[in-house]
Amino acid sequence: MAFTRAAGKHRRPSALSRRSANIAGVAALTTTGVIGTLAPQAFAADQDLAAEETGSIRAVVMEDSVTETLAExxxxxxxxxxxxxxxxxxxxKAEEARKAEIKRKAEAKVRQEREERxxxxxxxxxxxxxxxxxPVAGSYVSTGYKAGGAMWSSGSHSGVDFHASSGSSxxxxxxxxxxxxxxxxxxxxxxxxxMNDGSYTQYGHLASIGVSVGQSVTPGQQIGLSGSTGNSSGPHLHFEARxxxxxxSDIDPVAYLRSHGVSV
Known part of the structure; x- marks a missing residue:
């Protein structure tokens, strides 16, 4: 008796049938647009990634720009x-220099004024x-130079007499x-x-002497008090220039004083 295969739903499709079915399925997917639908989705995903990358680059550029602006x-x-x-x-510094210049000028003025004084x-x-x-302030000549008389051993007056009461300066x-x-x-x-000019002056008949040998004297400095000591007839000052x-070596005392600007 010949062997026969069972027919029906429990029978497994042959490999050839399965292959054919797969091919048909792929064709059907292509025909129905499933694969066509997947392709745009993949492209869109690529676009989204590109956009994201572009946005990131733009953000980095903006951030760099902001940083650069802040640094500037x-x-x-x-x-x-x-x-x-x-x-x-x-x-x-200019103010300090100005003040220093003012101070310098003020100090220079003070120095100049001090030097002038x-x-x-x-x-x-x-x-x-x-x-x-x-020799006696406010006095006058009471006996002139070369006046004659027995009072003088030389026969004449070798100086002049200035009127002065006893004790006059x-x-x-x-x-x-x-x-x-x-x-x-x-x-x-x-x-x-x-005297400093090399001449000599003499003051006689003093009541007292107020200086000593070797002492320097200046014009108007008191050297004694008038009196009537020695060969004198009364208080007065005998003054000689030599x-x-x-x-x-006497010379005219009046001419001597006048030559030095004294009004006699």
């Missing part, structure tokens, strides 16, 4: 602050030391150095001064 602002602010500081520092004081002192004056007529101070015989108490310290 910070740098600009720093530059402005530096310029403001440098300007303020320049103004401060010192120069004026020196000039005044020089004039004072070079000035001459009467007798001063040096100019600057010089005392070379004699004491008793002078007929001159009584007397003082002899070597070219040397020796007796007999």
């Amino acid at each position: 602002r910070v740098e600009a602010q720093a530059t402005a602050q530096r310029e403001a500081y440098e300007k303020a520092e320049a103004q401060r 010192a120069r004026a004081a020196r000039e005044a002192e020089r004039k004072r030391l070079n000035a001459y004056r009467l 007798v001063v040096a007529v100019g600057s010089g150095t005392v070379v004699e101070a004491g008793w002078g015989g007929a001159y009584g108490n007397n003082v002899v001064i070597r 070219t040397s310290a020796e007796y007999g």
Whole structure:
């Protein structure tokens, strides 16, 4: 008896049938657009990825731009602050220089004024030391030079007599150095001064002497008090001008004083 296969739903399709069915299915999917539908979805996904990447790049670019702008602002602010500081520092230095210049000028003015005062004081002192004056302030000549009489051993007056009451102040007529101070015989108490110009002056008949040998004197400095010591007829000052310290070198005392600007 010949063997026969069972027919019906329990029978498994042959491999050829399955292959054919698969092919048919693929064709059907293609025909129905399933594969066509999948293709656009994949493309859309690619587009989304590209868009996302583009957005990321754009975000990075924007972020870099913002960062760069912020850095520029910070740098600009720093530059402005530096310029403001440098300007303020320049103004401060200029103000300090201005104040220093004002101070320098003020100090220079003070120095100049001080020097001018010192120069004026020196000039005044020089004039004072070079000035001459009467040996008795406000006095006058009571007996003239070369007057004759028995009172003088030489027969004539070797000097002049200035009117002076007893105890009147007798001063040096100019600057010089005392070379004699004491008793002078007929001159009584007397003082002899070597003047700075090399001449000599003598003051006789003093009641008292107020200087000593070697002492420097200036015009108007008191050297003694008038009196009537020695060969004297009464209180007065005997005054002589000489070219040397020796007796007999006398010159006209009035002419001598007038040559030094003294009104006699």
